[in-house]
Amino acid sequence: MSKVEEFEELRSLLFSIAYRILGSVSEAEDAVQEAWLRFDASPTRPESTKAFLSATVTRIAIDVLRSARVRREAYTGPWFPEPLLSDPYQDPARSVELADSVSMAALLLLERLSPLERAVFLLREVFGFGFDEVASAVGRSEAACRQLLVRARKHMEAGRPRFEADRQERQELATRFFDALRDGDVGGLQSLLAADVQMVGDGGGKAPQLARAIVGAQNVARLLGSVFPLLIRIDVTWEAREINGQPGAVFRDREGKVLHVMVLDVLDGRIQAIRSVINPDKLAHVGPVADAWAVDREVRRARRQTSHGSTTASPASYVMGKSK
Known part of the structure; x- marks a missing residue:
């Protein structure tokens, strides 16, 4: 399989990760494009393309979020995420987590978290990544990621939105x-x-x-x-x-x-x-x-x-x- 084909198979996952971290369709698309450029420029093929690209897009999104937070502090009036008409990534095994995490209320709640907490929470709780994959994606030890997840869960559970189940x-x-x-x-x-x-x-x-x-x-x-x-x-x-x-x-x-x-x-x-x-x-x-x-x-x-x-x-x- 070519690099392009491997990337296209994972594009929807990469966008969904980036969008949930950033709350912006345009910035998520830019992060995915930058991840492709880095993947394409890499002289070697990673052992796991999914792990490599997920980690790459996560790190890019974290960097963008850090700068975006400065802009949001000066934002005029309430800040809401860019509306998402459809989530391109579907995983029947995690459909509930994916649906709950993309709502505007949930995305606004994620704003309470630091960029690292946000990334760890999303990769682990929403996308079901193992702690070894999460640690690789955010550049922290597994023990540190577990602590970040504990803090993130506390913030999220304190104000977790609930919606009509039916x-x-x-x-x-x-x-x-x-x-x-x-x-x-x-x-x-x-x-x-x-x-x-x-x-x-x-x-x-x-x-x-x-x-x-x-x-x-x-x-x-x-x-x-x-x-x-x-x-x-x-x-x-x-x-x-x-x-x-x-x-x-x-x-x-x-x-x-x-x-x-x-x-x-x-x-x-x-x-x-x-x-x-x-x-x-x-x-x-x-x-x-x-x-x-x-x-x-x-x-x-x-x-x-x-x-x-x-x-x-x-x-x-x-x-x-x-x-x-």
Whole structure:
């Protein structure tokens, strides 16, 4: 088998490791490409190509994460991972671990870990690598990796997210949510939300975003029920998609360009959190990106027309824009 063929067989695994470490599709793809370049340039063939490439992409991702953390400290507003529409790596023996670890809630929880803890936790707990493979990948002894794993588990278990186990029930609830959203049915929306539901958006200062989290079923339902009929009025559409292993949707402007992505956390038959990624830098891999500022201005005009010249802030300012 050629080097190219060996690499292509492992590409999906390498991407999945890198994405979970970095929370970025674009950076994960770059890490995988760099791993290939190092593999291709190596004058000898490793005893285990999987071990070599997994270790290589892990070390690259750790280095990128260390520099990325400095940037995230100065990030404008909440930071969310780049949305992942599908995980290319599948392993039936570890399907639960893989699904749990790719959710936005889990990826945000991983942010509590140091880069080394994060890598050790993912390689061991999610991908099932042996401690000898983990130690080789992160450049630490097996004993040190065991200690890193203990610390990582403590952090993760303290805030580990739980989700609706029944995928069909979760999808049915999401369908009811988006139907109520389309109809502007405030009562219907409120009945689907947990009492302490939170809605928050990530615009990164490069698109309109929530100035603060909106908390509480009544507040969130009222806001959503007033905003989305206006979006429909200006020809915004959305399609239901599974995003990071959870129910969600991709929203597009009238030209079909990606406006934002919404993800729902579901537990105990209720929506616990609604997260929107609006930062255009995090949406380019989904498709051509819309001008969210222009859409926000159009929504505000539609709002003023509907309210006959009212000067109150558009409710879109809380979903896509800045609150006043």
